[in-house]
Amino acid sequence: MTQLSVRGLQVELDHQTIVNNIDVEVAVGQWVCIIGPNGAGKSSLLKALAGIIPSTGEILIDGSNVRDLSERDRACWIAYVAQEPVMPAGMRVFDYVLLGRTAHLKMLATESPKDLEIAHFVISELDLADFIDRDVATLSGGERQRVAIARALAQASPIILLDEPTTALDVGYQQEVLELIDKLRKEKKIAVISTMHDLTVSGLYPDRLMLLAEGSVVVSGSAESVLTPENIARHYGAKVTVIDHESGPVVIPERHK
Amino acid sequence: MRTATARRISPLAWVISAVAVLVTLTLGVSIGAVSLPPLTVWSEISSNLFGTASNSTGSESTIIWQLRLPRVLLAFVVGSMLASAGCAYQGTFRNPLADPYLLGVSAGAGLGATIAIFNGSGTAKFLLPLAAFAGALGAVFLTYSLGRSAIAGRSSTALILAGVAVASLLTAIQTLLQQQNTDKIREIYAWVLGRLSTSGWNDLAIITPYILVCIIVLLKYRRVLDVFAVGDEEALTMGLPVAKARAAIIVAASLGTAAAVAVTGLIGFVGIIVPHILRLIVGNSYRILLPLSIIYGGVFLVLADILARTILAPQEISIGVVTALLGAPFFLFVLGSSRNGSVT
Numbered sequence: 107m108t109q110l111s112v113r114g115l116q117v118e119l120d121h122q123t124i125v126n127n128i129d130v131e132v133a134v135g136q137w138v139c140i141i142g143p144n145g146a147g148k149s150s151l152l153k154a155l156a157g158i159i160p161s162t163g164e165i166l167i168d169g170s171n172v173r174d175l176s177e178r179d180r181a182c183w184i185a186y187v188a189q190e191p192v193m194p195a196g197m198r199v200f201d202y203v204l205l206g207r208t209a210h211l212k213m214l215a216t217e218s219p220k221d222l223e224i225a226h227f228v229i230s231e232l233d234l235a236d237f238i239d240r241d242v243a244t245l246s247g248g249e250r251q252r253v254a255i256a257r258a259l260a261q262a263s264p265i266i267l268l269d270e271p272t273t274a275l276d277v278g279y280q281q282e283v284l285e286l287i288d289k290l291r292k293e294k295k296i297a298v299i300s301t302m303h304d305l306t307v308s309g310l311y312p313d314r315l316m317l318l319a320e321g322s323v324v325v326s327g328s329a330e331s332v333l334t335p336e337n338i339a340r341h342y343g344a345k346v347t348v349i350d351h352e353s354g355p356v357v358i359p360e361r362h363k
Numbered sequence: 364m365r366t367a368t369a370r371r372i373s374p375l376a377w378v379i380s381a382v383a384v385l386v387t388l389t390l391g392v393s394i395g396a397v398s399l400p401p402l403t404v405w406s407e408i409s410s411n412l413f414g415t416a417s418n419s420t421g422s423e424s425t426i427i428w429q430l431r432l433p434r435v436l437l438a439f440v441v442g443s444m445l446a447s448a449g450c451a452y453q454g455t456f457r458n459p460l461a462d463p464y465l466l467g468v469s470a471g472a473g474l475g476a477t478i479a480i481f482n483g484s485g486t487a488k489f490l491l492p493l494a495a496f497a498g499a500l501g502a503v504f505l506t507y508s509l510g511r512s513a514i515a516g517r518s519s520t521a522l523i524l525a526g527v528a529v530a531s532l533l534t535a536i537q538t539l540l541q542q543q544n545t546d547k548i549r550e551i552y553a554w555v556l557g558r559l560s561t562s563g564w565n566d567l568a569i570i571t572p573y574i575l576v577c578i579i580v581l582l583k584y585r586r587v588l589d590v591f592a593v594g595d596e597e598a599l600t601m602g603l604p605v606a607k608a609r610a611a612i613i614v615a616a617s618l619g620t621a622a623a624v625a626v627t628g629l630i631g632f633v634g635i636i637v638p639h640i641l642r643l644i645v646g647n648s649y650r651i652l653l654p655l656s657i658i659y660g661g662v663f664l665v666l667a668d669i670l671a672r673t674i675l676a677p678q679e680i681s682i683g684v685v686t687a688l689l690g691a692p693f694f695l696f697v698l699g700s701s702r703n704g705s706v707t
Contacts, residue, residue, distance in 0.1 A: 156600045181602030194592035196647035200367040201589070208590050209602030214583040216650075217369050226366060238367050261601065 109133050110265050110297055114163035117147070117154045117321075124150045125161065126321040130299070134264070135291055137298040139308045141332075142318035143342045148301040149189065151318065152267045155299065156186035167265070181209035185258035189269040191250060195243040199253055202242045203229055206260030228259045232286070248279030255286065259294075266291075268300035272307065284311050309333055309354035317341060329354050370589075370648040372655065380658045384439075391435035391665045392427055396677060399423060408432065433564045438668045438682075439661035440567065441559075441623040442633055444574045446660020447653060448616035449634020451581045454588035454649050455612045456519045462634040463620040466526040466613065469631075470533035471502025472624040476554050477537045480547050491554070492569070492625035498533075499621035505529050507613065519595065519609070557628035557683035559668050570622040577619030578657055584612055588649035630664070630683050632690025637663050639693070 110132045117125035125147045132138050140148045154161035157172075157180055165172040167183050175183070185206075193202070206228075207221040229235055232252055237245075242253060251271055258266050271287065272280040288311045291298045302308040308315060309329030316326040319341040325332050333355040338346050349356040392408075393399045403419045407427045410417035419427065448463035456465070464470075475498020479490045506529045510522030541548055587608050590598050595605045623630075637660045638652060645651050667685045674680060 153596075158596045158599055177599060177604045178602040181600060184600070186597070186600035188597055192593045192597060194647065196642075197589075197592060198367070198370075201370060201648065204369060205590055205593065205601060208598075211586075213587060213604070213608065216586050222368060257601075 109168060110299075111166045111169075112155065112164065113166070115151070115154060115161055115165065116163050117150050117159060117161045119150075119159070124321055125154060128163075128323055130316065132265070132297040132299060134295045134297055136314070137288070137291055137300070137312040138314045138316060139312035140299065140301045140316045140318055141303075141305060141308050146318040146341075147321040148318055149269055150321075152186070152269050152299065152301060156184060156267055158186070178209050178213075181261060181263065183263055184265045184267060185261040185263040186267045187251075187254045187258050187269065187271065189273065191254040191257075193242040193245065193250055193253075195241065197242050198238065199234060199240050199242055199245075200225065200229065200238040202253060203234075203256045203260050206257040206262075209261055209263070224262070225260050228256050232256045232259070246279075247274045248276075248282060251275065251279070251283050252286065255283070255290075259290065264295070265297045265299070268298065270301050270303055273303050280307065287311070305333055305338070305357040306354070309357075333357055370646075370650045372651050376645070376655070380655070383662050384658060387662045387665045388435055388439065391438070391669055392431045394669050395426070395431060395672060397423075397426060399427065403427075429563055433567050434559055434668070435665055437567045437627070438559050438664045440571055440574055441627050441630065442637075442664025442667075443578060443657045443661040444619045444623045445630060445633040446637035446656040446663070447578055447581050448620045450638040450649070450653050450656040451584065451588060451612050451616045452634070453638060454653075455591050455609050456523060457591060457594065458519075458523065459639070460635065461523075462632070463616060464530075464629070464631075464634070465523065466506040466617065467502035467529040467533065468499045468617055468620050468624060469629050470530040470537070471505075472496070472499040472621065473555060473629065474498050474533045474537045474540075475501075476628070477540050477551050480550050480554070481540060481544050492566075495628075496621050496625035499624055500617065502529055502533055503613070503617040503621075507610075553681070554628045555683070556681035557630035557686075559627055559671075559682050560679070566626045570626050573622035574619045577615045577622075580615040581612065581619075582653060582657070584608065584615075585650045585653045588612075588653065592647070628683065630686055632686045632693070633660055633664055633667075636686070636690050636693050
């Protein structure tokens with residue numbers, strides 16, 4: 107059973123603490139969502155976990171330290187989808203998804219039939235079969251997100267980090283992408299850590315919210331316990347009303363009179 | 364469900380390429396002050412390789428085997444190296460305007476050659492390639508160590524900027540030296556513009572092993588170059604050891620370029636034109652671009668050399684002038700279209 111345990115994670119850039127002493131536990135099939143005001147360190151936290159920026163503290167998977175692993179082995183455990191994934195002009199969707207197999211290939215090797223099969227499988231699973239020959243640079247926002255998730259799935263890592271997966275999307279695509287992530291993490295037992303901008307949306311699918319402010323976790327727990335008018339006023343400086351709805355708390359900004 | 368495979372060169376493209384190589388090599392040997400029919404060319408080559416009967420006269424045989432064939436093959440090998448190095452740099456730096464001289468190879472080689480020309484009298488012929496080679500590698504080493512220490516080796520922009528700085532520093536030193544010894548400027552100038560006139564098979568034999576190894580290494584990295592297309596950060600999270608892979612590509616591309624430059628001087632634009640023409644035809648995947656750059660870099664330089672030898676015959680134009688005459692307008696075109704984001 108895969109479990110990601112982070113203890114005392116610290117990110118410093120130019121002698122400034124960006125992420126401060128963070129502990130998180132994410133179990134198989136769980137979805138933890140990080141929220142917080144701009145500049146709170148949400149993206150930095152994900153990038154530190156992905157190994158993109160240097161950090162200190164323990165990152166353990168099933169008790170063994172990720173820091174001891176090579177780039178390849180780390181990528182076999184943790185996949186990462188950037189906020190705006192780079193879509194190289196002229197690359198087909200199929201080739202892009204196939205890039206996800208990099209972690210499973212020796213550096214100078216080329217893909218085996220099995221790698222091609224996995225890419226095809228992921229593509230059909232995500233209903234992208236009609237897209238395989240499309241140039242990724244010509245895809246719409248929602249299609250890009252799906253293709254980037256397909257690439258992360260081809261990587262076959264039990265942990266996926268998603269940085270603002272829905273920020274650029276309209277409500278229809280938002281719902282589609284979030285439903286997809288929710289289905290995949292349950293079916294494939296993938297642990298998901300995402301950041302999210304929209305507070306109401308962040309309460310809909312994830313199991314747990316972590317509110318980050320100035321690099322530290324200030325509140326963590328269920329959507330109901332984190333998304334309170336008091337918490338949002340204190341950390342976002344916003345005056346909001348929170349309405350209880352059956353699918354989760356609905357956060358509505360109040361208009362200044 | 365529709366299936367797809369990884370990008371690869373189609374059988375038709377292989378056939379076209381093989382024909383292109385054979386035709387250009389044959390043209391390269393048969394065209395010149397004395398025009399030789401292709402059949403004579405091939406029978407002479409076959410007689411030298413396999414001991415078959417040759418229908419060429421003694422002087423024809425010397426022209427083919429001792430003068431033109433080594434020169435044509437040198438052009439091919441150097442063109443292959445420059446085009447594949449440019450192609451690899453464009454991939455690993457995600458910069459459509461990168462060429463083999465990006466990290467200071469040309470300035471380093473130029474300085475090395477200048478010093479050798481100034482100090483050499485009888486030994487200059489022997490020392491010149493060595494000095495250019497050492498200068499080229501020294502410049503890349505300097506660029507690489509400066510660029511790495513600037514931003515912990517993560518940013519490829521730091522490396523490119525370091526290359527600019529190193530190149531202008533070394534060029535300034537070269538200019539300073541030239542101003543003190545104006546009598547040798549002509550000789551330096553001729554070297555800088557590049558030339559393919561050789562002394563038989565010697566030059567080719569010296570640089571081919573280096574270039575062959577470097578080209579094979581770059582070929583091995585063709586899939587990795589496609590991974591670089593998503594940028595360093597995402598490539599890293601996909602399991603690519605970005606810094607290590609880039610270092611290996613830089614070493615192979617620079618070493619091969621240095622070997623080429625040492626013998627032929629600075630032949631510009633091949634490393635940009637060839638990969639970009641190919642991009643327009645076959646797309647952006649390095650699995651296809653890199654092998655085709657090797658093939659058509661060679662073809663291009665052999666053709667450019669034919670022009671250099673024939674346009675003002677019996678006078679010979681510097682090969683660097685020919686490639687620049689074709690290359691500069693194309694360079695502007697690439698600049699224009701990359702601003703629209705269509706070439707990257």
